[in-house]
Amino acid sequence: MLLGSLLAVGVLGWFSDKINPYHADVLTKVGINIILAVSLNLVNGYTGQFSLGHAGFMAVGAYTSAAITLFLGPKILPHHDMADSYWAAYAVFGGALVAGGLVAALAGWGVGAPSLRLKGDYLAIVTLGFGEIIRVIFCNIHFLGGALGLNGIPACTNLFWVFATAVLCTYVVVAMVHSTYGRGFLAVHDDEVAAEAMGLNTTRYKIVAFVVGAFFAGLAGGLYGHYTLSIDPKGFGFMHSIDIVVMVILGGMGNTPGVILAAVVLTLLPEWLRPVAQYRMVIYSFLLIVLMLTRPQGLFTWRRKWKQV
Amino acid sequence: MFHSDNPGLTAGLTEFLQQLINGLSLGSVYALLALGYTMVYGILRFINFAHSDVFMVGAFAGYYAVKPFTISLAKLGLSLPVNLHLGAHSISSGLLALLISMAFCALLGIIIERLAYRPLRDRSKLTVLITAIGVSLLLESGGQLIFGADPEPFPELFPVREFSGGGLSVSSNQLLVIGMAAILLIGLQLIVLKTKIGTAMRAVSFNHQAASLVGINNDRIISFTFGLGSALAAAGGILYSMNYPSIEPYMGILPGLKAFVAAVLGGIGNIPGAALGGVLLGLIETFVNGSRYSTWTDAIAFAVLILILLFKPAGLLGKVQLEKV
Numbered sequence: 001m002l003l004g005s006l007l008a009v010g011v012l013g014w015f016s017d018k019i020n021p022y023h024a025d026v027l028t029k030v031g032i033n034i035i036l037a038v039s040l041n042l043v044n045g046y047t048g049q050f051s052l053g054h055a056g057f058m059a060v061g062a063y064t065s066a067a068i069t070l071f072l073g074p075k076i077l078p079h080h081d082m083a084d085s086y087w088a089a090y091a092v093f094g095g096a097l098v099a100g101g102l103v104a105a106l107a108g109w110g111v112g113a114p115s116l117r118l119k120g121d122y123l124a125i126v127t128l129g130f131g132e133i134i135r136v137i138f139c140n141i142h143f144l145g146g147a148l149g150l151n152g153i154p155a156c157t158n159l160f161w162v163f164a165t166a167v168l169c170t171y172v173v174v175a176m177v178h179s180t181y182g183r184g185f186l187a188v189h190d191d192e193v194a195a196e197a198m199g200l201n202t203t204r205y206k207i208v209a210f211v212v213g214a215f216f217a218g219l220a221g222g223l224y225g226h227y228t229l230s231i232d233p234k235g236f237g238f239m240h241s242i243d244i245v246v247m248v249i250l251g252g253m254g255n256t257p258g259v260i261l262a263a264v265v266l267t268l269l270p271e272w273l274r275p276v277a278q279y280r281m282v283i284y285s286f287l288l289i290v291l292m293l294t295r296p297q298g299l300f301t302w303r304r305k306w307k308q309v
Numbered sequence: 310m311f312h313s314d315n316p317g318l319t320a321g322l323t324e325f326l327q328q329l330i331n332g333l334s335l336g337s338v339y340a341l342l343a344l345g346y347t348m349v350y351g352i353l354r355f356i357n358f359a360h361s362d363v364f365m366v367g368a369f370a371g372y373y374a375v376k377p378f379t380i381s382l383a384k385l386g387l388s389l390p391v392n393l394h395l396g397a398h399s400i401s402s403g404l405l406a407l408l409i410s411m412a413f414c415a416l417l418g419i420i421i422e423r424l425a426y427r428p429l430r431d432r433s434k435l436t437v438l439i440t441a442i443g444v445s446l447l448l449e450s451g452g453q454l455i456f457g458a459d460p461e462p463f464p465e466l467f468p469v470r471e472f473s474g475g476g477l478s479v480s481s482n483q484l485l486v487i488g489m490a491a492i493l494l495i496g497l498q499l500i501v502l503k504t505k506i507g508t509a510m511r512a513v514s515f516n517h518q519a520a521s522l523v524g525i526n527n528d529r530i531i532s533f534t535f536g537l538g539s540a541l542a543a544a545g546g547i548l549y550s551m552n553y554p555s556i557e558p559y560m561g562i563l564p565g566l567k568a569f570v571a572a573v574l575g576g577i578g579n580i581p582g583a584a585l586g587g588v589l590l591g592l593i594e595t596f597v598n599g600s601r602y603s604t605w606t607d608a609i610a611f612a613v614l615i616l617i618l619l620f621k622p623a624g625l626l627g628k629v630q631l632e633k634v
Contacts, residue, residue: 050435114619121356121438125569126618129611132566136608238562242442249439281450288443293428296436 009163028227030267031162032220035169037247037263039216042173045254047209048189050124053131054217054244057104059236061218062225063144065100066153093156097222104218105211112210116203131241138233149232157227169216174256185209246288252298261300323476328599334483336591337490341545342568343583345538351514351578352534355434358441359421360542361565362448363414367543368550369456370410375464403466407547411540418539419532452558460557463550486548493544494584501580510534570614576627
């Protein structure tokens with residue numbers, strides 16, 4: 001399954017030059033959103049916590065990896081232009097992505113360790129607060145461009161990188177949840193008190209979910225930065241986190257295929273709604289309310305896997 | 310040379326007093342907004358994310374109460390000019406605008422609760438929370454559609470005078486904001502403590518089932534709570550806009566989040582706590598803003614939130630509640 005997907009991604013990468021630029025643009029966004037939604041699903045869906053700060057971790061990853069390719073890249077490859085030496089440049093890019101992911105994971109640990117003792121609404125508002133704090137911190141780091149952000153990031157992201165990361169992310173999340181260890185996530189989701197009574201270290205499970213989620217959000221941030229070529233703190237605000245949360249909810253919490261489908265649909269939806277762009281957000285929020293009133297288990301969940309918490 | 314005063318000290322004191330007044334004025338707006346969060350949380354145990362947008366609608370309702378506008382349904386060929394003829398610049402018209410906006414938002418709050426939250430009463434908290442986010446987005450995007458995305462200058466509702474002396478400069482608006490907020494807070498406290506419906510509110514927040522057993526109509530009390538909270542948010546919106554004179558559909562987000570922090574700081578579900586938390590947060594923010602760390606102002610509220618949740622999760626005036634399984 002994993003190999004098959006990777007093969008498909010390889011073929012996609014091969015043909016990426018031949019796809020028309022508009023389609024490639026939309027596909028890249030789809031891929032990045034899949035990574036974000038699937039990784040958030042580990043936290044919000046499988047483990048049943050409610051994080052509203054995913055965009056903050058994305059920002060950490062984006063800034064870290066962009067800083068590496070911008071400032072360190074030329075030092076590591078002094079004699080080559082980034083675009084000339086294909087493999088070396090991609091090695092630096094890959095390293096930068098992973099570093100971005102790791103720093104984001106570290107940030108996830110820093111945020112998760114104190115706040116995951118809280119529940120429900122409180123956790124939501126604390127993660128939201130952390131997301132905002134991360135934004136303000138980046139506004140105040142002058143060497144990273146302050147409020148103006150970073151510009152002139154090398155264009156390294158292509159469809160291959162995006163979808164390879166998406167496949168990896170999906171594989172890791174699915175494999176983790178279906179492993180013996182991973183049953184703990186579902187136990188925390190289903191009934192935290194019972195899970196604790198069974199001897200599970202629930203706080204630790206929550207932190208693991210949070211850190212892994214943050215790692216992939218960091219990767220997605222890195223890919224995003226090297227795709228848009230300029231990043232600024234405003235782009236990673238509260239609204240972006242909400243967008244990702246909506247994908248998870250629409251897909252059905254803890255339903256990975258559903259969440260992937262939702263990420264695809266919700267990325268394409270604005271493109272389809274372009275003719276009525278004025279009403280786009282109104283339609284979007286209205287649909288969200290109607291969905292919650294009629295199908296709180298998600299649009300793409302037909303089987304009730306778990307009881308309502 | 311004889312200087313009886315130490316000039317540095319006097320300047321420092323003036324600066325301090327100035328910041329104190331600015332902080333109190335901002336803090337009383339946070340307090341008004343925090344009350345809505347805390348009352349709804351006290352009764353329904355969820356964060357009403359849409360509250361910050363009711364605050365925004367309140368500001369716009371005040372704006373349209375004094376500005377003539379046209380309701381036009383171009384497709385139906387219908388155009389209805391509306392002018393409430395309140396004008397501006399007199400105390401009574403300003404108060405009337407405030408009351409109109411409060412009444413409008415009370416109605417809006419009740420409608421939101423009836424349509425979006427009541428059908429979800431027995432569902433998981435997460436579902437309600439997400440619905441609240443949806444309502445919030447709907448109000449913001451709807452506001453953008455109706456009011457336009459550009460910031461509008463807020464009209465002077467009340468005649469403005471600047472008082473200055475001894476290096477201090479205070480606008481009458483600031484004093485008005487503090488005074489009005491104090492009146493509303495005392496009024497709310499009287500409603501909650503002295504009236505029959507206030508007693509019922511406290512009963513419902515204590516225990517839904519027991520309240521309905523003694524014959525309290527829970528739905529009516531919840532509607533009333535939403536109405537009351539939304540009216541206070543509307544007043545907060547107008548008072549806020551008087552000192553920060555431009556309004557736009559997304560203006561509520563940040564004050565709303567901070568007011569929620571204020572509610573948690575004071576102890577969520579606790580009415581005097583929300584007022585205290587609001588004033589404290591307003592003061593902290595103003596003093597940080599006046600210092601050389603002013604670019605960090607927006608982060609301070611959230612830092613306060615995280616500290617309070619880690620060290621005193623019940624808030625300053627809240628009681629520790631044990632979770633029963």
